Amino acid sequence: MLRRLCIIITVAVLCQLHSSLTLAETKKPKQPTKFLANPLEVTTTDPLLPPSIKRQPLTLPELQSLERALDELNQEAAAKLQAGDQDTAFEIWNREARLRWYLGSLAQVQTLSRFGAIAWGRNASEQVRFITQRLQTIQKQAQRQKTVDLDLMRSLGEAYQSVRSPQLALAVYDQILTAVQQQQDAVAVLQTLTIMGELHLSWFDYPQAAATYERLLNLTATQSDKTSQLTYLQQLRYIYQQTKQPQPALDVLKRIAEIYEQENNLIKIPELKLAIGSNYETIAQENPSLLKEAFNNYQEAYLMGMRSRQYARAAEALQKLIALYRTQEQIDEALQTSQILIETQEQAVNYYGMMQAYDQIGQLYLERQEYPQALAAFQKGLEIAQQIKHKETYFAQQIEKATK
Numbered sequence: 001m002l003r004r005l006c007i008i009i010t011v012a013v014l015c016q017l018h019s020s021l022t023l024a025e026t027k028k029p030k031q032p033t034k035f036l037a038n039p040l041e042v043t044t045t046d047p048l049l050p051p052s053i054k055r056q057p058l059t060l061p062e063l064q065s066l067e068r069a070l071d072e073l074n075q076e077a078a079a080k081l082q083a084g085d086q087d088t089a090f091e092i093w094n095r096e097a098r099l100r101w102y103l104g105s106l107a108q109v110q111t112l113s114r115f116g117a118i119a120w121g122r123n124a125s126e127q128v129r130f131i132t133q134r135l136q137t138i139q140k141q142a143q144r145q146k147t148v149d150l151d152l153m154r155s156l157g158e159a160y161q162s163v164r165s166p167q168l169a170l171a172v173y174d175q176i177l178t179a180v181q182q183q184q185d186a187v188a189v190l191q192t193l194t195i196m197g198e199l200h201l202s203w204f205d206y207p208q209a210a211a212t213y214e215r216l217l218n219l220t221a222t223q224s225d226k227t228s229q230l231t232y233l234q235q236l237r238y239i240y241q242q243t244k245q246p247q248p249a250l251d252v253l254k255r256i257a258e259i260y261e262q263e264n265n266l267i268k269i270p271e272l273k274l275a276i277g278s279n280y281e282t283i284a285q286e287n288p289s290l291l292k293e294a295f296n297n298y299q300e301a302y303l304m305g306m307r308s309r310q311y312a313r314a315a316e317a318l319q320k321l322i323a324l325y326r327t328q329e330q331i332d333e334a335l336q337t338s339q340i341l342i343e344t345q346e347q348a349v350n351y352y353g354m355m356q357a358y359d360q361i362g363q364l365y366l367e368r369q370e371y372p373q374a375l376a377a378f379q380k381g382l383e384i385a386q387q388i389k390h391k392e393t394y395f396a397q398q399i400e401k402a403t404k
Contacts, residue, residue, distance in 0.1 A: 036126070039094040040112075040134040046099055058102060067103060070096050074111075081118070090119070090127055097134075105138050106152050113159035120163055128163050135159050139172065148179040150188075157195070166203045170196060190219060190228075197235065210239045210248075226259055233259075237275075250279040266304065270313040273301035277320060295324060311348030315341060322360065335364055355384040355391065362398060375402040 045053070048069050050062055058066065077092035093115045100108040112131050119127040135156060142152055153176050160169035173196050180188035193216050200209035217232045233256045240249035257272045277297035284291040298320045305314030318341040325334035338361045345353035358381035365374035382395035 038130045038133055039091075040098050040130055041137075042098060046095070048099060049102070053102075063103060066099065070099055070103075073099075086122060086124075090124065093118070094130075097131075105142065106149075106155055109135065109138060109152065109155045109159050113155065113162045116159060116162040132160075132163050132165055132168070135163070136168070143175075148175065150176060150179060153179075161199070166199055170199060173199070186219075190216065193219075201235065201239070206239050206243050210236060210243075213239070226263065230256065230259055246279040246282040250276060250283070253279065267308050267310070270301045270305040270308065270310050270317070273297045273304065274313065274317055274320065277301065277317075281320075281324070291324070291328075295321065298324070306344070311344055311350070315344050315348065315350070315353055318344060326364075331364055331368060335361060338364065351384050351388050352390070355381050355388070358384065359395070359398070362402065366402065371402050375399060378402055 048066060050058070073092050073096040077089045077096065080086075080089035080092065097108060097111045097115055100111045112135055116128060116131045116135075119131060138152075139156055142149055142156075153172055157169045157172040157176070160166075160172060173192055177189065177192045177196070180192060193212055197209055197212035197216065200206075200212055213232045213235045217229060217236070220228050220232070223229075233252050236252045237249060237256065240246075240252060253272055253276045257269060257276070260266070260268045260272070274297070277294045280290050280294040280297060284294060298317045301317035302314045302321070305311065305317060318337055322334050322337050322341070325331070325337060338357055341360075342354055342357045345351075345357055358377045362374045362377035362381065365371070365377060378395055378398040382392065382399060385392045385395050
Protein backbone atom coordinates (compact mmCIF):
# COMPACT_ATOMS: atom_id res chain seq x y z
CA MET A 1 0.00 0.00 0.00
CA LEU A 2 2.83 2.38 0.93
CA ARG A 3 4.69 1.52 -2.29
CA ARG A 4 1.57 2.26 -4.39
CA LEU A 5 1.16 5.65 -2.67
CA CYS A 6 4.78 6.61 -3.49
CA ILE A 7 4.25 5.72 -7.14
CA ILE A 8 1.10 7.89 -7.33
CA ILE A 9 2.93 10.89 -5.80
CA THR A 10 5.90 10.49 -8.18
CA VAL A 11 3.62 10.38 -11.21
CA ALA A 12 1.77 13.50 -10.04
CA VAL A 13 5.02 15.43 -9.58
CA LEU A 14 6.28 14.42 -13.03
CA CYS A 15 2.99 15.47 -14.63
CA GLN A 16 3.12 18.83 -12.92
CA LEU A 17 6.75 19.37 -14.02
CA HIS A 18 5.88 18.45 -17.63
CA SER A 19 2.95 20.89 -17.58
CA SER A 20 5.18 23.72 -16.30
CA LEU A 21 7.80 23.05 -18.98
CA THR A 22 5.17 23.02 -21.73
CA LEU A 23 3.74 26.34 -20.48
CA ALA A 24 7.20 27.89 -20.43
CA GLU A 25 7.80 26.78 -24.04
CA THR A 26 4.49 28.14 -25.36
CA LYS A 27 4.50 31.45 -23.46
CA LYS A 28 5.92 34.24 -25.65
CA PRO A 29 8.47 36.68 -24.14
CA LYS A 30 7.04 40.07 -23.16
CA GLN A 31 7.62 42.71 -25.80
CA PRO A 32 9.50 45.84 -24.65
CA THR A 33 7.35 48.89 -24.12
CA LYS A 34 7.46 51.18 -27.16
CA PHE A 35 7.64 54.96 -27.05
CA LEU A 36 4.25 56.58 -27.38
CA ALA A 37 3.51 58.20 -30.74
CA ASN A 38 4.17 61.93 -30.80
CA PRO A 39 0.73 63.59 -30.56
CA LEU A 40 2.12 66.58 -32.43
CA GLU A 41 2.72 64.41 -35.50
CA VAL A 42 -0.81 62.92 -35.72
CA THR A 43 -2.28 63.32 -39.23
CA THR A 44 -5.93 62.35 -38.68
CA THR A 45 -8.52 64.88 -39.84
CA ASP A 46 -9.69 67.29 -37.16
CA PRO A 47 -13.32 68.54 -36.88
CA LEU A 48 -12.02 72.12 -36.90
CA LEU A 49 -10.74 71.64 -40.45
CA PRO A 50 -13.09 71.88 -43.45
CA PRO A 51 -13.71 68.72 -45.56
CA SER A 52 -11.92 70.33 -48.51
CA ILE A 53 -8.61 70.52 -46.64
CA LYS A 54 -7.07 67.61 -48.58
CA ARG A 55 -7.95 69.13 -51.97
CA GLN A 56 -7.12 72.80 -51.52
CA PRO A 57 -5.51 75.18 -48.99
CA LEU A 58 -7.61 77.10 -46.52
CA THR A 59 -9.17 80.34 -47.67
CA LEU A 60 -8.57 83.57 -45.74
CA PRO A 61 -11.96 83.39 -43.93
CA GLU A 62 -11.27 79.76 -43.05
CA LEU A 63 -7.84 80.68 -41.70
CA GLN A 64 -9.32 83.47 -39.60
CA SER A 65 -12.00 81.14 -38.27
CA LEU A 66 -9.41 78.49 -37.43
CA GLU A 67 -7.22 81.01 -35.63
CA ARG A 68 -10.15 82.10 -33.44
CA ALA A 69 -10.98 78.48 -32.66
CA LEU A 70 -7.38 77.74 -31.71
CA ASP A 71 -7.24 80.77 -29.42
CA GLU A 72 -10.31 79.37 -27.68
CA LEU A 73 -8.58 75.97 -27.34
CA ASN A 74 -5.63 77.70 -25.69
CA GLN A 75 -7.93 79.37 -23.19
CA GLU A 76 -9.75 76.09 -22.54
CA ALA A 77 -6.45 74.28 -21.89
CA ALA A 78 -5.30 77.02 -19.51
CA ALA A 79 -8.57 76.69 -17.57
CA LYS A 80 -8.17 72.89 -17.35
CA LEU A 81 -4.62 73.28 -16.05
CA GLN A 82 -5.78 75.84 -13.51
CA ALA A 83 -8.39 73.35 -12.35
CA GLY A 84 -5.74 70.69 -11.86
CA ASP A 85 -6.53 68.54 -14.92
CA GLN A 86 -3.09 68.53 -16.53
CA ASP A 87 -3.68 65.52 -18.78
CA THR A 88 -6.70 67.08 -20.48
CA ALA A 89 -4.95 70.45 -20.71
CA PHE A 90 -1.97 68.88 -22.45
CA GLU A 91 -4.26 66.98 -24.86
CA ILE A 92 -5.92 70.24 -25.85
CA TRP A 93 -2.61 72.06 -26.23
CA ASN A 94 -1.25 69.25 -28.38
CA ARG A 95 -4.28 69.58 -30.59
CA GLU A 96 -3.93 73.37 -30.76
CA ALA A 97 -0.20 73.16 -31.57
CA ARG A 98 -0.83 70.48 -34.19
CA LEU A 99 -3.47 72.59 -35.95
CA ARG A 100 -1.40 75.78 -35.79
CA TRP A 101 0.65 74.29 -38.61
CA TYR A 102 -2.16 75.27 -41.00
CA LEU A 103 -1.48 78.90 -40.02
CA GLY A 104 2.19 78.52 -40.91
CA SER A 105 5.38 77.13 -39.41
CA LEU A 106 6.07 80.33 -37.48
CA ALA A 107 2.65 80.17 -35.79
CA GLN A 108 3.23 76.56 -34.79
CA VAL A 109 6.72 77.24 -33.42
CA GLN A 110 5.45 80.16 -31.34
CA THR A 111 2.72 77.92 -29.90
CA LEU A 112 5.21 75.13 -29.20
CA SER A 113 7.45 77.64 -27.43
CA ARG A 114 4.60 78.70 -25.15
CA PHE A 115 3.53 75.09 -24.57
CA GLY A 116 7.12 74.00 -24.01
CA ALA A 117 7.66 76.52 -21.23
CA ILE A 118 4.53 75.21 -19.48
CA ALA A 119 5.53 71.56 -19.93
CA TRP A 120 9.03 72.23 -18.61
CA GLY A 121 7.65 74.09 -15.61
CA ARG A 122 5.44 71.07 -14.86
CA ASN A 123 8.35 68.60 -15.18
CA ALA A 124 6.47 66.85 -18.01
CA SER A 125 9.59 65.32 -19.57
CA GLU A 126 7.73 63.20 -22.13
CA GLN A 127 5.76 66.18 -23.40
CA VAL A 128 8.97 68.23 -23.57
CA ARG A 129 10.49 65.45 -25.70
CA PHE A 130 7.49 65.52 -28.06
CA ILE A 131 7.77 69.30 -28.46
CA THR A 132 11.53 69.16 -29.02
CA GLN A 133 11.11 66.48 -31.69
CA ARG A 134 8.49 68.56 -33.49
CA LEU A 135 10.72 71.65 -33.37
CA GLN A 136 13.56 69.66 -34.91
CA THR A 137 11.26 68.47 -37.70
CA ILE A 138 10.26 72.06 -38.49
CA GLN A 139 13.91 73.11 -38.40
CA LYS A 140 14.88 70.42 -40.92
CA GLN A 141 12.07 71.51 -43.22
CA ALA A 142 13.19 75.14 -42.95
CA GLN A 143 16.79 74.24 -43.77
CA ARG A 144 15.70 72.74 -47.09
CA GLN A 145 14.58 76.18 -48.25
CA LYS A 146 16.90 78.24 -50.44
CA THR A 147 16.61 81.35 -48.28
CA VAL A 148 16.82 81.58 -44.50
CA ASP A 149 13.59 82.60 -42.79
CA LEU A 150 15.14 84.66 -39.99
CA ASP A 151 11.86 85.20 -38.13
CA LEU A 152 11.23 81.45 -38.07
CA MET A 153 14.80 80.67 -37.02
CA ARG A 154 14.73 83.22 -34.21
CA SER A 155 11.45 81.77 -33.02
CA LEU A 156 13.00 78.28 -33.10
CA GLY A 157 15.90 79.53 -31.01
CA GLU A 158 13.49 80.91 -28.40
CA ALA A 159 11.45 77.69 -28.46
CA TYR A 160 14.53 75.54 -27.83
CA GLN A 161 15.33 77.76 -24.87
CA SER A 162 11.79 77.21 -23.56
CA VAL A 163 12.38 73.45 -23.47
CA ARG A 164 15.91 73.94 -22.06
CA SER A 165 17.84 72.65 -25.05
CA PRO A 166 20.74 75.14 -25.15
CA GLN A 167 22.84 73.25 -27.69
CA LEU A 168 19.94 73.07 -30.17
CA ALA A 169 19.25 76.77 -29.59
CA LEU A 170 22.89 77.71 -30.11
CA ALA A 171 23.02 75.72 -33.35
CA VAL A 172 20.06 77.75 -34.62
CA TYR A 173 21.59 81.08 -33.56
CA ASP A 174 24.83 80.08 -35.27
CA GLN A 175 22.90 79.69 -38.53
CA ILE A 176 21.23 83.06 -37.94
CA LEU A 177 24.64 84.62 -37.30
CA THR A 178 25.99 83.29 -40.60
CA ALA A 179 22.95 84.66 -42.45
CA VAL A 180 23.06 88.17 -40.95
CA GLN A 181 26.83 88.36 -41.50
CA GLN A 182 26.27 87.60 -45.19
CA GLN A 183 23.65 90.36 -45.24
CA GLN A 184 26.18 92.69 -43.53
CA ASP A 185 23.55 93.56 -40.94
CA ALA A 186 25.79 94.86 -38.13
CA VAL A 187 22.92 95.43 -35.70
CA ALA A 188 21.57 91.90 -36.17
CA VAL A 189 25.09 90.47 -35.71
CA LEU A 190 25.44 92.21 -32.34
CA GLN A 191 21.94 91.15 -31.28
CA THR A 192 22.58 87.51 -32.20
CA LEU A 193 25.97 87.38 -30.49
CA THR A 194 24.45 88.96 -27.37
CA ILE A 195 21.80 86.23 -27.20
CA MET A 196 24.47 83.57 -27.69
CA GLY A 197 26.64 85.06 -24.96
CA GLU A 198 23.74 85.14 -22.52
CA LEU A 199 22.86 81.56 -23.42
CA HIS A 200 26.41 80.33 -22.86
CA LEU A 201 26.55 82.19 -19.56
CA SER A 202 23.18 80.91 -18.32
CA TRP A 203 24.40 77.34 -18.81
CA PHE A 204 27.78 78.06 -17.17
CA ASP A 205 29.77 77.51 -20.36
CA TYR A 206 32.30 80.15 -19.32
CA PRO A 207 34.92 79.55 -22.07
CA GLN A 208 32.35 79.97 -24.87
CA ALA A 209 30.72 82.90 -23.07
CA ALA A 210 34.09 84.65 -22.72
CA ALA A 211 34.90 84.09 -26.40
CA THR A 212 31.51 85.54 -27.41
CA TYR A 213 31.80 88.66 -25.23
CA GLU A 214 35.39 89.23 -26.39
CA ARG A 215 34.05 89.08 -29.93
CA LEU A 216 31.31 91.58 -29.10
CA LEU A 217 33.87 93.86 -27.50
CA ASN A 218 36.06 93.78 -30.59
CA LEU A 219 33.09 94.62 -32.81
CA THR A 220 32.25 97.71 -30.73
CA ALA A 221 35.84 98.80 -30.06
CA THR A 222 35.77 101.47 -32.78
CA GLN A 223 32.29 102.71 -31.86
CA SER A 224 31.37 105.37 -29.34
CA ASP A 225 28.84 103.05 -27.66
CA LYS A 226 30.50 103.00 -24.24
CA THR A 227 27.36 101.63 -22.61
CA SER A 228 27.51 98.39 -24.62
CA GLN A 229 31.25 98.11 -24.12
CA LEU A 230 30.81 98.42 -20.35
CA THR A 231 28.12 95.72 -20.44
CA TYR A 232 30.43 93.30 -22.26
CA LEU A 233 33.37 94.16 -20.00
CA GLN A 234 31.28 93.61 -16.86
CA GLN A 235 30.21 90.20 -18.17
CA LEU A 236 33.85 89.32 -18.88
CA ARG A 237 34.82 90.50 -15.41
CA TYR A 238 32.25 88.17 -13.90
CA ILE A 239 33.38 85.24 -16.08
CA TYR A 240 37.07 85.67 -15.25
CA GLN A 241 36.27 85.99 -11.55
CA GLN A 242 34.19 82.81 -11.64
CA THR A 243 36.91 80.93 -13.49
CA LYS A 244 39.65 82.40 -11.25
CA GLN A 245 41.71 83.95 -14.05
CA PRO A 246 43.34 86.97 -12.39
CA GLN A 247 45.34 88.21 -15.40
CA PRO A 248 42.41 88.43 -17.88
CA ALA A 249 40.28 89.87 -15.06
CA LEU A 250 42.96 92.49 -14.42
CA ASP A 251 43.02 93.52 -18.08
CA VAL A 252 39.24 93.85 -18.12
CA LEU A 253 39.15 95.87 -14.89
CA LYS A 254 41.70 98.33 -16.28
CA ARG A 255 39.58 98.83 -19.40
CA ILE A 256 36.47 99.44 -17.27
CA ALA A 257 38.37 101.96 -15.13
CA GLU A 258 39.63 103.71 -18.26
CA ILE A 259 36.08 104.17 -19.59
CA TYR A 260 34.86 105.56 -16.25
CA GLU A 261 37.80 107.97 -16.12
CA GLN A 262 37.04 109.13 -19.67
CA GLU A 263 33.45 109.77 -18.63
CA ASN A 264 34.64 111.43 -15.40
CA ASN A 265 32.56 108.93 -13.43
CA LEU A 266 35.05 108.88 -10.55
CA ILE A 267 32.59 107.47 -8.01
CA LYS A 268 33.04 104.04 -9.62
CA ILE A 269 36.83 104.10 -9.43
CA PRO A 270 37.49 103.14 -5.76
CA GLU A 271 35.72 99.79 -6.09
CA LEU A 272 37.60 99.06 -9.31
CA LYS A 273 40.96 99.98 -7.76
CA LEU A 274 40.23 97.56 -4.93
CA ALA A 275 39.49 94.78 -7.43
CA ILE A 276 42.61 95.61 -9.46
CA GLY A 277 44.74 95.53 -6.30
CA SER A 278 43.25 92.18 -5.30
CA ASN A 279 44.10 90.66 -8.70
CA TYR A 280 47.64 92.03 -8.53
CA GLU A 281 47.95 90.48 -5.08
CA THR A 282 46.92 87.09 -6.49
CA ILE A 283 49.33 87.33 -9.43
CA ALA A 284 52.11 88.43 -7.06
CA GLN A 285 52.06 84.99 -5.46
CA GLU A 286 54.00 83.85 -8.54
CA ASN A 287 55.58 87.20 -9.40
CA PRO A 288 56.38 89.06 -6.12
CA SER A 289 57.55 92.14 -7.99
CA LEU A 290 53.89 92.94 -8.73
CA LEU A 291 53.06 93.31 -5.05
CA LYS A 292 53.97 96.98 -5.33
CA GLU A 293 51.14 97.40 -7.86
CA ALA A 294 48.72 95.96 -5.30
CA PHE A 295 49.92 98.50 -2.71
CA ASN A 296 49.59 101.36 -5.20
CA ASN A 297 46.04 100.46 -6.21
CA TYR A 298 44.90 100.03 -2.60
CA GLN A 299 46.35 103.45 -1.79
CA GLU A 300 44.57 105.00 -4.79
CA ALA A 301 41.33 103.30 -3.72
CA TYR A 302 41.69 104.85 -0.27
CA LEU A 303 42.45 108.35 -1.56
CA MET A 304 39.66 108.36 -4.15
CA GLY A 305 37.26 106.86 -1.64
CA MET A 306 37.94 109.69 0.79
CA ARG A 307 37.58 112.33 -1.94
CA SER A 308 34.21 110.96 -2.96
CA ARG A 309 33.20 110.38 0.69
CA GLN A 310 32.93 106.64 0.17
CA TYR A 311 34.26 105.93 3.63
CA ALA A 312 33.37 102.25 3.54
CA ARG A 313 35.46 101.79 0.37
CA ALA A 314 38.29 103.82 1.88
CA ALA A 315 38.21 101.69 5.04
CA GLU A 316 38.21 98.51 2.96
CA ALA A 317 41.31 99.73 1.11
CA LEU A 318 43.06 100.44 4.42
CA GLN A 319 42.22 96.95 5.66
CA LYS A 320 43.77 95.52 2.50
CA LEU A 321 46.91 97.61 3.08
CA ILE A 322 47.17 96.51 6.71
CA ALA A 323 46.88 92.87 5.71
CA LEU A 324 49.63 93.33 3.11
CA TYR A 325 51.91 95.09 5.58
CA ARG A 326 51.45 92.25 8.02
CA THR A 327 52.37 89.62 5.41
CA GLN A 328 55.55 91.63 4.75
CA GLU A 329 56.19 91.93 8.50
CA GLN A 330 56.02 95.72 8.30
CA ILE A 331 54.34 96.16 11.65
CA ASP A 332 55.09 99.89 12.05
CA GLU A 333 53.38 100.62 8.74
CA ALA A 334 50.48 98.36 9.71
CA LEU A 335 50.06 100.30 13.00
CA GLN A 336 50.20 103.67 11.25
CA THR A 337 47.62 102.55 8.71
CA SER A 338 45.42 101.17 11.51
CA GLN A 339 45.43 104.61 13.14
CA ILE A 340 44.31 106.14 9.82
CA LEU A 341 41.61 103.45 9.69
CA ILE A 342 40.25 104.61 13.07
CA GLU A 343 40.04 108.20 11.79
CA THR A 344 38.28 107.00 8.64
CA GLN A 345 35.75 105.00 10.65
CA GLU A 346 35.15 108.05 12.86
CA GLN A 347 34.27 110.10 9.77
CA ALA A 348 31.93 107.34 8.69
CA VAL A 349 30.47 107.21 12.23
CA ASN A 350 31.09 103.46 12.13
CA TYR A 351 31.45 102.45 15.77
CA TYR A 352 31.75 98.78 14.99
CA GLY A 353 34.56 99.51 12.53
CA MET A 354 36.35 101.67 15.12
CA MET A 355 36.06 98.90 17.71
CA GLN A 356 37.52 96.38 15.25
CA ALA A 357 40.37 98.74 14.40
CA TYR A 358 41.30 99.14 18.09
CA ASP A 359 41.26 95.36 18.45
CA GLN A 360 43.58 95.10 15.44
CA ILE A 361 46.01 97.62 16.95
CA GLY A 362 45.94 95.78 20.26
CA GLN A 363 46.76 92.47 18.57
CA LEU A 364 49.66 94.04 16.67
CA TYR A 365 51.13 95.42 19.89
CA LEU A 366 50.66 92.05 21.57
CA GLU A 367 52.70 90.43 18.80
CA ARG A 368 55.50 92.88 19.57
CA GLN A 369 55.04 92.30 23.31
CA GLU A 370 54.40 96.00 23.85
CA TYR A 371 51.79 95.43 26.52
CA PRO A 372 51.06 99.01 27.71
CA GLN A 373 50.22 100.07 24.14
CA ALA A 374 48.15 96.91 23.65
CA LEU A 375 46.32 97.58 26.92
CA ALA A 376 45.49 101.14 25.85
CA ALA A 377 44.09 99.96 22.51
CA PHE A 378 41.94 97.26 24.12
CA GLN A 379 40.60 99.75 26.68
CA LYS A 380 39.54 102.05 23.83
CA GLY A 381 37.92 99.09 22.15
CA LEU A 382 36.07 98.19 25.37
CA GLU A 383 34.67 101.72 25.67
CA ILE A 384 33.12 101.45 22.22
CA ALA A 385 31.99 97.86 22.86
CA GLN A 386 30.11 99.07 25.95
CA GLN A 387 28.45 101.83 23.92
CA ILE A 388 27.17 99.44 21.26
CA LYS A 389 26.73 96.54 23.71
CA HIS A 390 28.77 94.10 21.63
CA LYS A 391 31.88 91.99 22.41
CA GLU A 392 32.28 93.47 25.89
CA THR A 393 33.42 90.14 27.35
CA TYR A 394 35.94 89.69 24.55
CA PHE A 395 37.64 93.05 25.21
CA ALA A 396 37.67 92.41 28.95
CA GLN A 397 39.54 89.17 28.24
CA GLN A 398 42.02 90.96 25.97
CA ILE A 399 42.64 93.58 28.65
CA GLU A 400 43.33 90.81 31.16
CA LYS A 401 45.75 89.19 28.72
CA ALA A 402 47.61 92.47 28.12
CA THR A 403 47.76 93.17 31.89
CA LYS A 404 49.30 89.81 32.67
